[in-house]
Amino acid sequence: MEYSPENERQSFRELLNQANELSTSSLRDEVVSSLYQTSQQICSRTVRFTKSKEDKKTERLDAIFTSPIWGFPIMLIMLGLIFYLTIAGANVPSSMLANFFTWLEDYISMAFFALNSPDWLHGVLVLGLYRGTTWVISVMLPPMAIFFPTFALLESYGYLPRVAFNMDRLFKKVGAHGKQSLTMAMGFGCNAAAVLSTRIIESPRERMLAILTNNFVPCNGRWGTLIVLASLFMAAGFTGGMKTLVSSGVIVGIVIFGIFVTFAVSWVLSKTMLKGVPTHYTLELPPYRRPKFFDTIVRSSLNKSYAVLMRAIKIAAPAGILTWVFANIYIGDTSIFMYGVNFLDPFAQSLGLDGYIMLAFLLGLPANEVVLPILLMGYLSTGSMLEVDNLADLKNIFLDQGWTWLTALNMMLFSLLHYPCGTTLINIYKETKSYKWTFVAFLIPTVIAIGVTFAVAQLVRGMGWV
Amino acid sequence: MTTNEVYRIALAGNPNTGKSTLFNALTGLKQHTGNWAGKTVSLAEGSVHYKKNTYRLIDLPGTYSLYSNSTDEEVARNYIVFEKPHVTLVVLDATSLERNLNLALQVMEMTSNVIVCVNLIDEAKKRGIEIDELKLMRQLGVPVLKISARNKTGFPALLDTIDRMIRGEISTSPYAIQYNDETEGKISQLVPNVKKLVGDRFPSRWIALRLLDGDTSLLDEIQKRMHQEEESTWNTVQKTSGSHLENF
Amino acid sequence: MNLYEGNKGDRIRIKEVAIEGVMRRRLLDLGFVPGAVVDVLKKSPLGDPIAFRVSHTTIALRKEESIKITGELIQDDNE
Ligand SMILES: Nc1nc2c(ncn2[C@@H]2O[C@H](COP(=O)(O)OP(=O)(O)OP(=O)(O)O)[C@@H](O)[C@H]2O)c(=O)[nH]1
Ligand SMILES: [Mg+2]
Numbered sequence: 001m002e003y004s005p006e007n008e009r010q011s012f013r014e015l016l017n018q019a020n021e022l023s024t025s026s027l028r029d030e031v032v033s034s035l036y037q038t039s040q041q042i043c044s045r046t047v048r049f050t051k052s053k054e055d056k057k058t059e060r061l062d063a064i065f066t067s068p069i070w071g072f073p074i075m076l077i078m079l080g081l082i083f084y085l086t087i088a089g090a091n092v093p094s095s096m097l098a099n100f101f102t103w104l105e106d107y108i109s110m111a112f113f114a115l116n117s118p119d120w121l122h123g124v125l126v127l128g129l130y131r132g133t134t135w136v137i138s139v140m141l142p143p144m145a146i147f148f149p150t151f152a153l154l155e156s157y158g159y160l161p162r163v164a165f166n167m168d169r170l171f172k173k174v175g176a177h178g179k180q181s182l183t184m185a186m187g188f189g190c191n192a193a194a195v196l197s198t199r200i201i202e203s204p205r206e207r208m209l210a211i212l213t214n215n216f217v218p219c220n221g222r223w224g225t226l227i228v229l230a231s232l233f234m235a236a237g238f239t240g241g242m243k244t245l246v247s248s249g250v251i252v253g254i255v256i257f258g259i260f261v262t263f264a265v266s267w268v269l270s271k272t273m274l275k276g277v278p279t280h281y282t283l284e285l286p287p288y289r290r291p292k293f294f295d296t297i298v299r300s301s302l303n304k305s306y307a308v309l310m311r312a313i314k315i316a317a318p319a320g321i322l323t324w325v326f327a328n329i330y331i332g333d334t335s336i337f338m339y340g341v342n343f344l345d346p347f348a349q350s351l352g353l354d355g356y357i358m359l360a361f362l363l364g365l366p367a368n369e370v371v372l373p374i375l376l377m378g379y380l381s382t383g384s385m386l387e388v389d390n391l392a393d394l395k396n397i398f399l400d401q402g403w404t405w406l407t408a409l410n411m412m413l414f415s416l417l418h419y420p421c422g423t424t425l426i427n428i429y430k431e432t433k434s435y436k437w438t439f440v441a442f443l444i445p446t447v448i449a450i451g452v453t454f455a456v457a458q459l460v461r462g463m464g465w466v
Numbered sequence: 467m468t469t470n471e472v473y474r475i476a477l478a479g480n481p482n483t484g485k486s487t488l489f490n491a492l493t494g495l496k497q498h499t500g501n502w503a504g505k506t507v508s509l510a511e512g513s514v515h516y517k518k519n520t521y522r523l524i525d526l527p528g529t530y531s532l533y534s535n536s537t538d539e540e541v542a543r544n545y546i547v548f549e550k551p552h553v554t555l556v557v558l559d560a561t562s563l564e565r566n567l568n569l570a571l572q573v574m575e576m577t578s579n580v581i582v583c584v585n586l587i588d589e590a591k592k593r594g595i596e597i598d599e600l601k602l603m604r605q606l607g608v609p610v611l612k613i614s615a616r617n618k619t620g621f622p623a624l625l626d627t628i629d630r631m632i633r634g635e636i637s638t639s640p641y642a643i644q645y646n647d648e649t650e651g652k653i654s655q656l657v658p659n660v661k662k663l664v665g666d667r668f669p670s671r672w673i674a675l676r677l678l679d680g681d682t683s684l685l686d687e688i689q690k691r692m693h694q695e696e697e698s699t700w701n702t703v704q705k706t707s708g709s710h711l712e713n714f
Numbered sequence: 715m716n717l718y719e720g721n722k723g724d725r726i727r728i729k730e731v732a733i734e735g736v737m738r739r740r741l742l743d744l745g746f747v748p749g750a751v752v753d754v755l756k757k758s759p760l761g762d763p764i765a766f767r768v769s770h771t772t773i774a775l776r777k778e779e780s781i782k783i784t785g786e787l788i789q790d791d792n793e
Pocket of ligand 1: 156157289479480481482483484485486487488498499500501502503504505506507526527528529585586587588589613614615616617
């Protein structure tokens, strides 16, 4: 037979037809059961069990971790504990880093003046680039270096599948897949990576739900903002350990609210755009394995520190420069930055925020890490105070700008609920190959963030609470 | 014999059997690991140098089988069949060998360059599970090694075996599952026609079996592959590792 | 009886898996094959899914699936 693409296609089709004729469903079963019988046979000849009992330790632990009474409280306590450790442990190193960088900034500035460098250069490099980068590092690095190792320990111990086991019923109720708990847990680290991890969900419909709602778990880039705001404004009346406890409580509350929104959105989508019933589900519960304590801690904290540093250099540095430039180029007597702020302000005010915050969120699209630094640079470029030595100074900056606890709460809510970062959106596009769904992934959180903050602002103001 | 060559070694196995842990231990990289099924979802590559050769290790997603029920399975299957790694390391969990062997048997239907690693041997010992690896080796017809990826035991023998397999010093005779007469009859009917189309490029018995199993997407994949054999293979894997979401 | 009806501690030998398609495949892959012995381990705090021990691994199934896997209760004596 002469070769031609047409001939080839023809013979492939013939082969397929022949196969289809021969194929029966009993044949499929036969294939799998032959396999199973073979491996059973081989195992019976080569494997010996010298202890009669199965893994009792795992069973005993599961009796606690998935207990009808203790299962859910333990999940809450674990979550709270992680945040407590993170906040308590990060406080001191964070302010040490901040102090160090401010101290260093003085010397760098002196060097600039000594070299007679022009003001704008000092502005761009020190007030823009240096401050933007060091802010991200001192606010993000310490919490991440504690949060992730702790989380990694839980993960390598085998606790995550138990969470999925406990929560499955809730996910089923809203039409989602039980393994969404696992992809959400990955979201705590990074939403962009979590979007890839949704591949463990086989059904396309449920996988899409997991992708569209993943953003409602706060990631790496948002923990810093949440932790700073919670400890400055939500636990203001407390001191010491109590303060940490209240801040962690607030953050747990925020996380739970995010989970609640996830359920609500999944439910609505299952009834509308992504109609369908929950498909099949199997979940393996591996035995608990004691993690290699030291290895896990060192590896994950080094990894995360490295990741934070790289993000700071790649994104925070240019963002810092850009912000400074925008804040210092004047058209008439108003800077470009202020044009943006003024433009956004009325809308932002109705959400309980202000124009600076809104602009910071917009400019923070590439990475959530830079939202807080951009906000601060925005404030500093107008305010009287020019240096932030510690968290107390920070709070004064906010208060100077008319912040109340409502502003902080709504900024936290907006941070939790708003559109996914640029990297996440790119990954969503790569996974779905669809502009439509990528846009939906942008739209849903945006609408919800605006709706929720608006409602909260109106309620709080209406009741005269601020 | 050969020096300074680059050989590709794929790591296949059930989820959560320690493939990424082994990958990290050998390459010094830091693929994420975790005690749950499905941690790795895309391919990762890293290299190991051993006796003047470079091994490119490919950490495949863990799968329960290779029947392409899911994207992961397709990625793993396509890699083993179409990218033809020089060696496929099948990583098994010593504490649940029965289910794990299933996958090993499936891989052995696809390629004969297989090495079986019985991992988590430390856990198995703790639980009083004894595995006779020599007997297992004779039964399976491919090299079997006990390792603990986490404690880094058993690596020298493993690397040595890989080296010898690459140099052609090990000839394997992978266990070929005999199905019942009816199925075998159908297989022999199809095999000649499969051979006519794909030649010796791909394992024809395995393809026949998959076709009988109703795997229609396989033929499309084969057709696609035959036209782009020259193209960079890596890209094609990346593309197919996408998703089924496109149908939406 | 089906797996869903099993109580904690029950040991069931599977007779039939009345599920078709990909899910059947997946269940067979995991060891829910006719003839296999399954231990009922425990229910999730909210009642569903249920965890089973099958071929030395622990697998949780939702009611939708476990109700379609039938078998017979066997005496708990031999390993
Ligand atoms: N005790 C012990 N634990 C191990 C060993 N190898 C791996 N582990 C643990 O097993 C778990 C799973 O390891 P991974 O390397 O993530 O498994 P994987 O095969 O890559 O899993 P998937 O990516 O889901 O397919 C981790 O918690 C490891 O620490 C070993 O030799 N002994
Ligand atoms: Mg892995």
